[in-house]
Amino acid sequence: MHELAIATSIVDIVQAELAKRSLTRATEVKVVVGELSNVVPEALEFCWEVATQETPAAGSKLVIETRPVTAECRACGHRFAVENYSFLCPACGSGDTQQTGGNELYIEHLLAE
Amino acid sequence: MPKGALARAEGIVVQWGQALEEEKAVEINLQANVLGANAAIAQGLREEFARRGVYSINLISSPGAGKTTVVERLCALLKDKVRLAVIEGDITTSLDAERVARYGIPVHQINTFGGCHLDARMVERALQSLDLEGTQLLLVENVGNLVCPADFDLGEDAKMVVLSIPEGDDKPAKYPATFRRAAAVLLNKIDLLPYFRFDLARVKRELVAMNPQQRLFETVATTGQGMDAVVAWLVDEVQRKQKAAGITR
Numbered sequence: 638m639h640e641l642a643i644a645t646s647i648v649d650i651v652q653a654e655l656a657k658r659s660l661t662r663a664t665e666v667k668v669v670v671g672e673l674s675n676v677v678p679e680a681l682e683f684c685w686e687v688a689t690q691e692t693p694a695a696g697s698k699l700v701i702e703t704r705p706v707t708a709e710c711r712a713c714g715h716r717f718a719v720e721n722y723s724f725l726c727p728a729c730g731s732g733d734t735q736q737t738g739g740n741e742l743y744i745e746h747l748l749a750e
Numbered sequence: 751m752p753k754g755a756l757a758r759a760e761g762i763v764v765q766w767g768q769a770l771e772e773e774k775a776v777e778i779n780l781q782a783n784v785l786g787a788n789a790a791i792a793q794g795l796r797e798e799f800a801r802r803g804v805y806s807i808n809l810i811s812s813p814g815a816g817k818t819t820v821v822e823r824l825c826a827l828l829k830d831k832v833r834l835a836v837i838e839g840d841i842t843t844s845l846d847a848e849r850v851a852r853y854g855i856p857v858h859q860i861n862t863f864g865g866c867h868l869d870a871r872m873v874e875r876a877l878q879s880l881d882l883e884g885t886q887l888l889l890v891e892n893v894g895n896l897v898c899p900a901d902f903d904l905g906e907d908a909k910m911v912v913l914s915i916p917e918g919d920d921k922p923a924k925y926p927a928t929f930r931r932a933a934a935v936l937l938n939k940i941d942l943l944p945y946f947r948f949d950l951a952r953v954k955r956e957l958v959a960m961n962p963q964q965r966l967f968e969t970v971a972t973t974g975q976g977m978d979a980v981v982a983w984l985v986d987e988v989q990r991k992q993k994a995a996g997i998t999r
Contacts, residue, residue, distance in 0.1 A: 639901075647784055650782050658778070674927070722959065722960050736930075743780075744781070744782045745781060750775045
């Protein structure tokens with residue numbers, strides 16, 4: 638359900654962009670998905686064909702790049718890859734950390750004609 | 751060169767140009783937020799809440815964790831302390847709104863008719879029939895679901911997640927995005943701990959690691975056990991928000 642809504646939302650944005658530039662067809666859409674974005678790449682791919690049907694993105698290729706969860710410690714400045722969803726700083730143990738990656742959910746580019 | 755040959759050559763060049771035009775795929779660098787439309791509406795709501803000094807909670811849990819009972823208990827405990835309003839989100843029925851209305855609290859029921867989460871537009875529409883004038887605290891009860899609601903910003907100040915003991919101690923690990931984004935977690939039905947295999951220490955450890963700034967409450971919404979701490983936190987946040995908006999009462 639959720640991934641279909643996401644796929645539809647991507648198609649809406651692509652369609653608006655094509656119209657703005659007087660282009661008729663998208664051939665490739667690249668999406669960046671963070672590992673903590675709640676979007677399952679496989680499910681999104683599965684929904685892509687359905688969501689693009691009878692739209693200018695029909696038959697287009699969906700390219701998904703996943704991004705890891707990363708954070709930065711405010712106490713010691715250490716930047717780290719978050720493992721097992723633990724945002725405690727592995728260097729100094731502080732809980733005062735800020736997430737720097739992993740929530741991404743955006744369209745990076747599209748190929749159109 | 752004979753005229754005919756030149757015309758033919760020109761024709762070939764034109765055709766070649768058209769072919770090039772057709773083959774040329776344009777790369778458009780977009781960098782567009784997939785949930786941008788929702789984010790824009792949520793930002794509008796956030797600004798309105800800030801202007802009015804309304805502290806807003808997005809209440810998330812699985813079905814049956816006790817969200818509505820938490821809302822009811824908060825209504826009973828808070829109604830003499832702060833002016834609150836409630837938005838109820840459900841796939842269908844107005845059962846929850848009816849439960850809340852008994853406390854004399856302004857309430858609006860959203861039905862998503864199959865939708866698994868609330869989005870900012872639904873809240874925006876709900877606010878057309880729910881007058882925020884004078885409201886200090888807005889509780890928005892999302893559709894029972896631990897996945898999608900966390901992704902749709904409703905302009906709230908804080909996400910509050912209810913995890914009940916019978917659901918099992920694996921929920922934070924299974925739904926990390928939701929628990930990571932929760933400013934507060936209520937471990938509800940905590941009185942049932944003796945009857946379930948629920949490793950409380952492990953859950954607490956996992957929650958602290960996921961979000962070290964998170965507030966954790968152990969509650970029994972039906973009896974009110976542990977709810978005073980939740981109330982104290984909310985009253986504090988409401989006062990801060992009202993002050994930031996320059997409202998003194």
